[in-house]
Amino acid sequence: xxxxxxxxxxxxxxxxxxxxxxxxxxxxxxxxxxxxxxxxxxxxxxxxxxxxxxxxxxxxxxxxxxxxxxxxxxxxxxxxxxxxxxxxxxxxxxxxxxxxxxxxxxxxxxxxxxxxxxxxxxxxxxxxxxxxxxxxxxxxxxxxxxxxxxxxxxxxxxxxxxxxxxxxxxxxxxxxxxxxxxxxxxxxxxxxxxxxxxxxxxxxxxxxxxxxxxxxxxxxxxxxxxxxxxxxxxxxxx
Numbered sequence: 001x002x003x004x005x006x007x008x009x010x011x012x013x014x015x016x017x018x019x020x021x022x023x024x025x026x027x028x029x030x031x032x033x034x035x036x037x038x039x040x041x042x043x044x045x046x047x048x049x050x051x052x053x054x055x056x057x058x059x060x061x062x063x064x065x066x067x068x069x070x071x072x073x074x075x076x077x078x079x080x081x082x083x084x085x086x087x088x089x090x091x092x093x094x095x096x097x098x099x100x101x102x103x104x105x106x107x108x109x110x111x112x113x114x115x116x117x118x119x120x121x122x123x124x125x126x127x128x129x130x131x132x133x134x135x136x137x138x139x140x141x142x143x144x145x146x147x148x149x150x151x152x153x154x155x156x157x158x159x160x161x162x163x164x165x166x167x168x169x170x171x172x173x174x175x176x177x178x179x180x181x182x183x184x185x186x187x188x189x190x191x192x193x194x195x196x197x198x199x200x201x202x203x204x205x206x207x208x209x210x211x212x213x214x215x216x217x218x219x220x221x222x223x224x225x226x227x228x229x230x231x232x233x234x235x236x237x238x
Contacts, residue, residue, distance in 0.1 A: 003152050011143035018135035023093035026101055032058040039107055046112070047100075050119035051187040052126070054091060054100045061104060072121035072180070073197045073223060087200050089118045091126055098126065110199075117196025120188040124180035133176050134219060137169035173219030181226055185233055194230035197223060 026032070035043060035057050043057060071090045087110065089102045100122070106115055125131065144165055148158035184193045201208050201223065208224035 003150055006150065007143055007146050007152060010146040011139040014142035015135045015139035018138050019094050019131060023097070023099060026058070026060075026092060026099075030101075031061045032101075033061070035059050042107065043100075046115055046119055047123075049188065050116050050123050050184075052091075052100070052119045052123035054098050054126075055096070056099045058099055058101050059104055059107075060088070060101055072125050073118060073200055087203050089115075089122055091122045092131075094132075113192055114196045114199045116188055117184070117193045118200065120184035121181065121193055121196070123187065124183035125177075127183050128176050128180045130173075130176050130180050133173060137165075137173065137219070140165050141169070170219055174221045177220050178226070178229060181230060182233075185230060190230040190234035190237060194227045194234065197227050197230075 039059065040057070047054065071088060086103050087105050089100070089106055091098050091100050093099050106118070110118075141162065144158060144162045147153045148155060148162070153161070181193065198208065206223075208227050209222045210224040210228070211222045
């Protein structure tokens with residue numbers, strides 16, 4: 001009975017760490033402020049166009065980065081473009097407690113179309129529950145690992161289960177991300193989302209990479225592949 005409780009506890013802690021941890025860390029360790037009335041009105045218009053319905057908005061000063069984080073565009077968040085500070089848009093937190101975090105440069109330095117494209121990408125991830133899927137996947141992997149360590153299951157069976165869970169998570173995770181991009185394309189147009197990804201990658205000094213053998217075991221598909229899929233859809237929609 002204790003072993004079962006321990007395994008469940010490990011899975012629950014893993015889920016909460018992925019689902020709630022980034023929200024807690026951002027709230028506690030980043031320099032955040034509430035949007036001004038003017039910023040709130042502008043964001044309301046942008047979010048309505050992008051289809052992003054969120055409970056709370058927090059604006060981060062451009063100097064408040066603590067490291068790279070995964071966002072909807074899949075590029076690193078610590079870079080600068082000419083005349084534009086750090087660009088970051090990310091929705092964090094569980095359903096009912098979601099927060100839209102964005103840097104000041106999103107409002108001050110980006111074109112409206114780029115901001116809409118990035119917000120639509122985040123809306124797609126919210127609508128497809130991409131964050132919840134990642135949390136469940138990691139919780140499942142940790143649960144299997146704990147079962148192996150505690151000898152709750154034979155090593156061979158546990159290792160086979162671990163590999164199976166990981167492979168399914170990698171495959172499904174990519175499908176969920178592409179579905180999120182499709183939702184964004186449905187809302188604002190595939191070309192606009194692709195343009196937004198490319199623009200922000202340029203601002204950050206990142207070249208959108210295409211997939212190769214080294215990316216086979218990443219849940220999120222490479223940004224270059226996602227842009228190519230969006231471009232293909234934009235061409236077919238014309």
